[in-house]
Amino acid sequence: MTAAATTAPPPAELSPRVGLAEGLRQTMTLAWRTIVQVRHNPWELGDFSIQPIMFVLLFTYVFGGAIAGSTGEYLTFALPGIIVMNMLFITMYVGTGLNIDLTKGVFDRLRSLPVARWAPMAGRILADQVKQAWSIFLLLAVGMILGFRIGTDVASLLAAVGLMLVFALAFSWVSVLVGVLAKDPEKVQLFGFTALFPVTFVSNVFAPTDTMPGWLQKFVEVNPVTILADASRALMLGDETTGTQWHVASATTPALQSLLWAAVIAAVFAPLSVWALRRRV
């Protein structure tokens, strides 16, 4: 303990608030931190890299033949939906990370610094977007190796990816709320996955809606996971599969409905999360 423990003269004038550019820079720094955490924690990397690949392999080769009669055809149908499902699971890390910060006091340390009030949350969500983009890319690449083909053009593919990222952005707020309400990080995972499993599986990600009993179809049809999966299939596959039993609807309606769902989710959960966070700290 020597020289470093000295002080600088006080700054002449302290700024009264954080500028936008400064706040964005802090957001980048905090996003960097979350990405570095992943580098030190290969277990998490496995969760959003290896696990979805396992899902693709499992469903394609184990169930694909039984569900669609051909593994290749099933992969074409299921991959866009699996990407959507995986996207929802990854958002849970926003809540887990936030919860760890809250329980370990790191959140307080960040709040005690002259940092924009919104930067910690924005940093997490930005990092989440990076993880999401990585996962989508990875799953598409693995799918291509196994025989998945994009039936549309690059613009449509990018639109599909963009749509998923927007939805992830909105859905992150659900994760934030769980992260704030849960007592410890394990409960975030437990609660998050318990809620996500029915929502993702009771959709048309793995099987077409019309193969299900009528009462279930009603839920499946309004499930945002179904809608987003429909939109992604349409944007990635286009007309390629028209005429087969895996009919792909036009992209416009499900895409707009997905955006509507995203807006509703964000409008409900963002204020709720902020309110819960204010109460907790």
Added chain:
Amino acid sequence: MDHAIWADGLVKRFGETTALDGVNLGVRTGTVLGLLGPNGAGKTTAVRVLATLLRPDAGTASVGGYDIERQAHQVRQLVGLTGQYAAVDEMLTGAENLLLIGRLLGMPRPAAKQRARELLSDFDLTDAADRAAKTYSGGMRRRLDLAASLVGRPQMLFLDEPTTGLDPRARSELWSLIRRLVSGGVTVLLTTQYLEEADALADEIVVIDHGRVIATGTPDELKAKTGSQTLAVRPEDESHLPLVTAVVGELTKSTPELQGSRVTAPVTDPAVLPAVVRRLDDAGVLVTELTLRGASLNEVFLSLTGHPAEDGDGDEGPTEGSLT
């Protein structure tokens, strides 16, 4: 007088609990204020309010002349905070933790790295710099946390029980670090449960209990009030107790207490001890115990409040577990 920190009637409630019940305090620029109190006294709450982490329910406070509520952002630019529990990112390495703070404070990357290196070496963490903080021992985390609060070379330092969990060597190093910071002009607000620590570091001590300030003064003033040390004498033969009580009472100019077969009394003048030895020797009294020890926080409390320090968490805080 030039006050770096000034609080006036701070009140903070958590549901039924009143954690701060009208706290007033002032810290002169470049001095150390020791906030002394038992568990649940409100020390952490006071620090959190002054560090802008909690909004007070009533009262006002300023830090460096800036209002903690209306000018919180300026306050945050002045203050380095070390909370009661080490707040480090366990998944990052020690070096990355400090780099993160430096970058958030707006330092360019090379400068932030350089600063991180300096602090790691200052806090004896160079060897562990590139290990994830989750592999650190409690004391190492504590030191990393302290280093994190110094990254921006703050003008003011809030330390909430900074030496709890440190071994004696790390504790004395921290004490000298704090002294060095203060000689460099830093103002320190430090909470502690140990009178000894407040005595060693603080220019002024504020004693709080149940959210209220019950005494304020320099360490010497408080000692004068409470007796800085306690003399304890246990005669071999219990029939000598009245004589021992009389001698101790006369020499310490106080009314000694009788605890079993032991006589205790507060002492302010260290010369009392040899005088007691001489007198008892002259009187032919053999003793099995003759000690002079620092007054415990409990004794300070006893003399300040008339009641022993109790565990504030026990009767007010949310209790975990229940009687079955």
